[in-house]
Amino acid sequence: MLNSLSDIKKSGNGQHPQWWAMGTQLYESKPLFNKWIILIDGEMTKINNEFRINDINIAQSTLFAIQVALAALLVSWNIYPSSIISHSAGDQAAAFVADRLSLKETVRMLAVSMSEENVENKLLKDIEHLACITIVNSSRLNMVGMFVSTLPHRIQVDSDWSFEDLIEHVREKCLSILEHSHYPLQYILTDSHLKQSNVPFLEIALNFITLSEKSQWSLDTAMLQQLPMQESYGAAKFDFKLTCLYNPTSDDSKLSFCLTCSRDLFDETTAIIVAQRLKHLVDQLFSSKSISNEINPNLTSISKLSLILPVEAQEIKDTVFCRQQNIVNEAPASYSQAGIWFNEQVRFDPNRPQLAIYNMPFLYRYNIGHTLSIKQLRQALQLVVRKHQSLRTLLIFDAAKDSLMQQIVDFHDDNNRLYAFIETTYETQEQLNHIIHEEKYNPQLFDVAQGLVFRCHIVYYKQISSDKVLSDKDLIIFNFHHALFDFPSMNIFLHDLNQAYTTGQLLYDDNTNLRYLDYAVIEQQMSMTGASMFWLDTLHDCKLDQPLTLPFDRYRLSNEHRTGRGTSISFELGQDLSHDFLTHASSNNISLEHLTFAIYFIFLFKLTSGQTDLCLAMNINNNRYRDELKSIIGLFENIVPLRCQLDPHWYFYQLLKHVQEITTNSMKYSYFPLQRILKQHSHISKHTFLDTSLEFISFISNNDKNATMIGDCQLVPASSSFNINEDERQSVSDFSLSLYHDLNMNQLSCTINASLDLFNRDTVEKMSQRFNSILNQLFLSVDDQIDRSIYELSLILPNERLLMQSMNNTQISFASSPFTCIHHEFVCQVMKQPQKLAVELDEQSLTYCELLHYVQVLSLTLLNEYHVVPGEVVCQCVERSLSMVIGIMGIEMAGGVYCPLSPRDPQHRLHALTKQTQSRLFLVHDLTITKFHDDIISLNIDSILNVNDINKKCLSNVQVEREEIAYIIFTSGSTGTPKAVQVRHKNFVDCMHSLAYINSFNKDDTVVQMTRCSFDVHVQEILGTLVVGGTLIMVHPNGTIDFDYLSKVLQNKQITYLHTVPSLLHSFFTFVEQNNNSNILKYLRSLCSSGE
Structure with missing residues (x-):
C-alpha cells in the first residue's frame, strides 16, 4: 500500500486524481498524516491471505488510508464534524471515524472477499440435508436507504451438543457470514446454479429486530409518538418466518416472537400449535417453573428438548374408554389384529402354510387326588365364551370398506360351532409329543374368517374316562388364536373359568360392559399427537428398509414368502454368570430389561461388523395401558421400533445409560400403533427392522406356585418341551433373542430364534456361543472388560482364538543373508x-x-x-x-x-x-x-x-x-x-x-x-x-x-x-x-x- 501511494496513478482504482496529489503532498509534509498511513499499512499487513487487501477490485486500500489519515489531520486542527455522511468506497472510513468500528475490524471488513467456490462451500454444500434458513440482515450507519440483504445461514447441528454449545456454534457461523454479507444473494444463487423461484432455504426466514429506544421524535414544534402496529392477517413473503422483536425499553416483555406462516401451506390451527411448541421449547430452556427443572442449558443435550406439549404427553390418560352404544357386533379390527392378519396373509404364504405362527396352546395337568368334571367344564367354557366376545369373533376383509373388520358371532344352541372341544387318548410319550406338536404348529386348527379361534383339547391317558372325569395323568390343552388373545388374557380366562365352573354362572352386564370391540373403535379415533411427534423425531433419518448385515447363510428373494420355519438355540447362563449379571443390575439400580437390551445392542454391533445405527422390533406383550382394559380378553400387543445410535468408543455404562433413556421413552409412547408409525414413512415399502427383535421375560419355574384352581381341582402348567425336530420351530422374526429370568431360582437363560429361510442351525449355534462369550467378557472377565470401550469387546471364541494363534505361529527364520533389499x-x-x-x-x-x-x-x-x-x-x-x-x-x-x-x-x-x-x-x-x-x-x-x-x-x-x-x-x-x-x-x-x-x-x-x-x-x-x-x-x-x-x-x-x-x-x-x-x-x- 505504501508503494502504491507514491505512484497512485498506476493503481487503476478509478478515483479522481486529486486524491493522489493531495495524499502525496500530505504524506511528505505532515508527520501526523504520515504516521496514520504507516499505522494503517501495518494493520493491513497482519491479515492473512484469505483477505484480498491489495486487490483494487475488492478493496481500495490506499483511498481508505488517505481518508482516515485526512480525518485525523482535521481533528488535530480542532475541526470536528457534527455528522458524517459517506458514500460508496467511503463507507468503511466513515464507520471508523464515527468510532463504530475499531481499525482492526474496519480493515478486515474492507478486505473481505469470497470466491464462487468458497461461497458454495460455506453456504450451500449439501443444503438439502441440513438446516439452512434465510436471515434478513440489515447493516447501516447513519444513512438513509435500502440496506437489507438476505443471506442463507447453514447450521450443522450435533444432537449431543448442549444448548450453550449450539449458541457458540451459531454465533461463530453468524459472525463468519456477516464478514461476507455484502455479497448479493443473486450472486450466491447464480454461483451455485440455483434459481430464486425454487430455492428451499428462501422459504424459511428469521428476522431479529431491535426496536429503537426512542419512541418520540420532534419535528419543528410538533412531537411525534410511535404507535404499535397490530398484525393479524397480512402478506406472507415466506412460507415460514420467525420475527424476534427486542425492546430494550420494555419492563416486562423485552423479547417477543412473531410467527408468520403462509396460508398456502398451513391452516390457522397448525400455525397456533407450532407457536405453542416454540413457546414450550423456550420454557424448557429459560423458565424457572418445574417444566425446566431437568433441563440445564450448560449440560443437557439438545436432543433432550421436546416439542411435545404437556397436554399431548397426557393424551392417553385423558382418553375415555366406555361402551360404544352405536356399535352392536361389528367394528374395524384393532391395529394389533390387523398386524397379525397381515402377517398371515402377506408375509407368510396363506396358500401353502407349513407351520402355524399364531397358535397359543396352554397345557395343564391335574394334581394327584384331584378330579375335574368334563360336563361341568364344558358348561363353564360356554359361559366364558358367551361373556368374552373375543373368543367368538371373526376377522374378514371388507372390500367395500377397504378395511379389515371384526364381527361377533351370535351365540346359538349349537355351541360347538363357536369353539372346538376335542377328546383324544395317548399311551406313549411319542404320541403325546405328536399331539402337542399339532396344537402348536398345525395351521388348520383355527379358522379366523369363521370365528373359530378357541379350542379345548382333553388328552386322556390310554382311554377316555367313562365317567367323564379327568385324572392326574390326563392333560388339558386350551388353545387360542393370537389375533384374539394375548398372554395376559390367560389370567382373565382362568379366573372366569373357575367362577363359572364353581358357581355355574358369570355375572356381567352385556349392555354396559366395555368390550374389545369398543376398545378397537376408540383406538381408531384417538389423535395421539404427542406419540406421533415422538416417533417421527425418533426415527428421523433412520434407514428402516436397510437390513442388519447379519451372517446369513442365504437370502430371501424379494417376492419369496416366509415359510415360518425356524430353529431355536437355548442355553443357561450358569450360576456365576447369572449372579454377576443380577448383581450388576441391582448394585447400579438398573432394570434387567435395560441391561439385556444394552448387551444385545453390543452383540449386534459386533455381529454386523460395526453398524452403529441399530433399529430393532421391541415386543410390547401387555399394552393394557388403562385399568379399564385389564379385565378384557383380547389382543393388546404392539411392536415398536427401538433405535440405538451408539458410539463404538462409549464405555458400557455410557451405552447402558443411553439404552435406559431410549427404552423408557419408547415404552412411554408404546401405545402408538405400529401401523401408524410405518405410515409416517410411507415411502418405504419394506420395513426390515421388524425382522430382528428382542424381549426380556420374567417367570416362576415352580409349577406349584403357578397352579390355578378350577373348582376343587388344581391345574398345574405342564411343560411343552419335546424333541421331535429341533429345526421345526415357528419363527415370526428372522432373528430374535429372548432372555428369561427365573424368579424362583434367580437364574438366567437365553434363547435365540432364527429363520431357517436364512440361517443354518450350526450358524445359529455359533452365534449363541458368541453372545454367551460377550456376556462372559462383560461380567466374568478378570481384566475388567466392562470398563473398556465397546469396540474392544470381541466375538472371537476362546477355541477360535487358540486356533488363530496356532495358525499365526508359523514364523520361520529364513537363511541369514546380507542381501536385504x-x-x-x-x-x-x-x-x-x-x-x-x-x-x-x-x-x-x-x-x-x-x-x-x-x-x-x-x-x-x-x-x-x-x-x-x-x-x-x-x-x-x-x-x-x-x-x-x-x-x-x-x-x-x-x-x-x-x-x-x-x-x-x-x-x-x-x-x-x-x-x-x-x-x-x-x-x-x-x-x-x-x-x-x-x-x-x-x-x-x-x-x-x-x-x-x-x-x-x-x-x-x-x-x-x-x-x-x-x-x-x-x-x-x-x-x-x-x-x-x-x-x-x-x-x-x-x-x-x-x-x-x-x-x-x-x-x-x-x-x-x-x-x-x-x-x-x-x-x-x-x-x-x-x-x-x-x-x-x-x-x-x-x-x-x-x-x-x-x-x-x-x-x-x-x-x-x-x-x-x-x-x-x-x-x-x-x-x-x-x-x-x-x-x-x-x-x-x-x-x-x-x-x-
Whole structure:
C-alpha cells in the first residue's frame, strides 16, 4: 500500500486524481498524516491471505488510508464534524471515524472477499440435508436507504451438543457470514446454479429486530409518538418466518416472537400449535417453573428438548374408554389384529402354510387326588365364551370398506360351532409329543374368517374316562388364536373359568360392559399427537428398509414368502454368570430389561461388523395401558421400533445409560400403533427392522406356585418341551433373542430364534456361543472388560482364538543373508545363474546378466543425470514390455521408490496421483512418451539403453536399508480419494521368501505376468520372480484378454505359475473348455486367484 501511494496513478482504482496529489503532498509534509498511513499499512499487513487487501477490485486500500489519515489531520486542527455522511468506497472510513468500528475490524471488513467456490462451500454444500434458513440482515450507519440483504445461514447441528454449545456454534457461523454479507444473494444463487423461484432455504426466514429506544421524535414544534402496529392477517413473503422483536425499553416483555406462516401451506390451527411448541421449547430452556427443572442449558443435550406439549404427553390418560352404544357386533379390527392378519396373509404364504405362527396352546395337568368334571367344564367354557366376545369373533376383509373388520358371532344352541372341544387318548410319550406338536404348529386348527379361534383339547391317558372325569395323568390343552388373545388374557380366562365352573354362572352386564370391540373403535379415533411427534423425531433419518448385515447363510428373494420355519438355540447362563449379571443390575439400580437390551445392542454391533445405527422390533406383550382394559380378553400387543445410535468408543455404562433413556421413552409412547408409525414413512415399502427383535421375560419355574384352581381341582402348567425336530420351530422374526429370568431360582437363560429361510442351525449355534462369550467378557472377565470401550469387546471364541494363534505361529527364520533389499536379492540371483533366462516377451528376451546390465545403465542415469536420491519417489508409466521390468528394478537399484502409473488411467487420475506423490521425474517409453505435458520431467527408458560406457562403482555408494520404502501402490479410489500404500524392502523380500517356502512359486517356475500395474500383484509377479530366481514371461499390451494369444503363451512358454482375478480366470477357462484345448494347461503347477 505504501508503494502504491507514491505512484497512485498506476493503481487503476478509478478515483479522481486529486486524491493522489493531495495524499502525496500530505504524506511528505505532515508527520501526523504520515504516521496514520504507516499505522494503517501495518494493520493491513497482519491479515492473512484469505483477505484480498491489495486487490483494487475488492478493496481500495490506499483511498481508505488517505481518508482516515485526512480525518485525523482535521481533528488535530480542532475541526470536528457534527455528522458524517459517506458514500460508496467511503463507507468503511466513515464507520471508523464515527468510532463504530475499531481499525482492526474496519480493515478486515474492507478486505473481505469470497470466491464462487468458497461461497458454495460455506453456504450451500449439501443444503438439502441440513438446516439452512434465510436471515434478513440489515447493516447501516447513519444513512438513509435500502440496506437489507438476505443471506442463507447453514447450521450443522450435533444432537449431543448442549444448548450453550449450539449458541457458540451459531454465533461463530453468524459472525463468519456477516464478514461476507455484502455479497448479493443473486450472486450466491447464480454461483451455485440455483434459481430464486425454487430455492428451499428462501422459504424459511428469521428476522431479529431491535426496536429503537426512542419512541418520540420532534419535528419543528410538533412531537411525534410511535404507535404499535397490530398484525393479524397480512402478506406472507415466506412460507415460514420467525420475527424476534427486542425492546430494550420494555419492563416486562423485552423479547417477543412473531410467527408468520403462509396460508398456502398451513391452516390457522397448525400455525397456533407450532407457536405453542416454540413457546414450550423456550420454557424448557429459560423458565424457572418445574417444566425446566431437568433441563440445564450448560449440560443437557439438545436432543433432550421436546416439542411435545404437556397436554399431548397426557393424551392417553385423558382418553375415555366406555361402551360404544352405536356399535352392536361389528367394528374395524384393532391395529394389533390387523398386524397379525397381515402377517398371515402377506408375509407368510396363506396358500401353502407349513407351520402355524399364531397358535397359543396352554397345557395343564391335574394334581394327584384331584378330579375335574368334563360336563361341568364344558358348561363353564360356554359361559366364558358367551361373556368374552373375543373368543367368538371373526376377522374378514371388507372390500367395500377397504378395511379389515371384526364381527361377533351370535351365540346359538349349537355351541360347538363357536369353539372346538376335542377328546383324544395317548399311551406313549411319542404320541403325546405328536399331539402337542399339532396344537402348536398345525395351521388348520383355527379358522379366523369363521370365528373359530378357541379350542379345548382333553388328552386322556390310554382311554377316555367313562365317567367323564379327568385324572392326574390326563392333560388339558386350551388353545387360542393370537389375533384374539394375548398372554395376559390367560389370567382373565382362568379366573372366569373357575367362577363359572364353581358357581355355574358369570355375572356381567352385556349392555354396559366395555368390550374389545369398543376398545378397537376408540383406538381408531384417538389423535395421539404427542406419540406421533415422538416417533417421527425418533426415527428421523433412520434407514428402516436397510437390513442388519447379519451372517446369513442365504437370502430371501424379494417376492419369496416366509415359510415360518425356524430353529431355536437355548442355553443357561450358569450360576456365576447369572449372579454377576443380577448383581450388576441391582448394585447400579438398573432394570434387567435395560441391561439385556444394552448387551444385545453390543452383540449386534459386533455381529454386523460395526453398524452403529441399530433399529430393532421391541415386543410390547401387555399394552393394557388403562385399568379399564385389564379385565378384557383380547389382543393388546404392539411392536415398536427401538433405535440405538451408539458410539463404538462409549464405555458400557455410557451405552447402558443411553439404552435406559431410549427404552423408557419408547415404552412411554408404546401405545402408538405400529401401523401408524410405518405410515409416517410411507415411502418405504419394506420395513426390515421388524425382522430382528428382542424381549426380556420374567417367570416362576415352580409349577406349584403357578397352579390355578378350577373348582376343587388344581391345574398345574405342564411343560411343552419335546424333541421331535429341533429345526421345526415357528419363527415370526428372522432373528430374535429372548432372555428369561427365573424368579424362583434367580437364574438366567437365553434363547435365540432364527429363520431357517436364512440361517443354518450350526450358524445359529455359533452365534449363541458368541453372545454367551460377550456376556462372559462383560461380567466374568478378570481384566475388567466392562470398563473398556465397546469396540474392544470381541466375538472371537476362546477355541477360535487358540486356533488363530496356532495358525499365526508359523514364523520361520529364513537363511541369514546380507542381501536385504530387493535389488540386492536380484544381484544375488545374477551371481548364481547369470545365463539363465530372466525375462521374455514374444521374441525378445534377456538373461539375468543382460538384465542386470540394462538395470545398471538406467540406475546410473537416474543418479548422475537426474540426481535421484535414496527415498525419492520416481513414477513409471509404461506398457507391458521389457522396459517395464528394467524401469522397476532400475528405480530400486538407484535407491528410489517405485510408483506405477497405468497408461490406461484417465488424465485426471494420473494428475491426482502425481500431485500426491510430488514426484519430479517420470519414466516412460516410446509408447507412452506423449502421456504427459512438456513441463513434466520425463525420461524415455528406451533412449538410454544403448549406452555402454558406464561407471558402475558409484552404485556401491547408494545406501538403502531394508526398513526403507521400496514402492508405493495406490488404491482404486472407489471410496473417495486414492490412498497410497507404502511397502518396505524388508516386508516384500520376506513375503517372497515365505511364498517360496510354501512352494506357491519358486526358482524353477516360469511365471506369466498377468496383472496391470495399477494393482500390487504385478510387483510380486515381476520383482518377486526375479528375487526367487524364476523366469518371467511378459505378454504384449492387451495380451491378457486376447485368449488365442494367451493360450499360445501358456503352451509355448510352458507356464507353470499364473495369478489373476477370478472373472478373467473364469472367462479364460470357459474359452479353453469351449475350444477343447485343455492341453495348454498341462504345465501349470500353481494357479492363484485374488481380488475383486
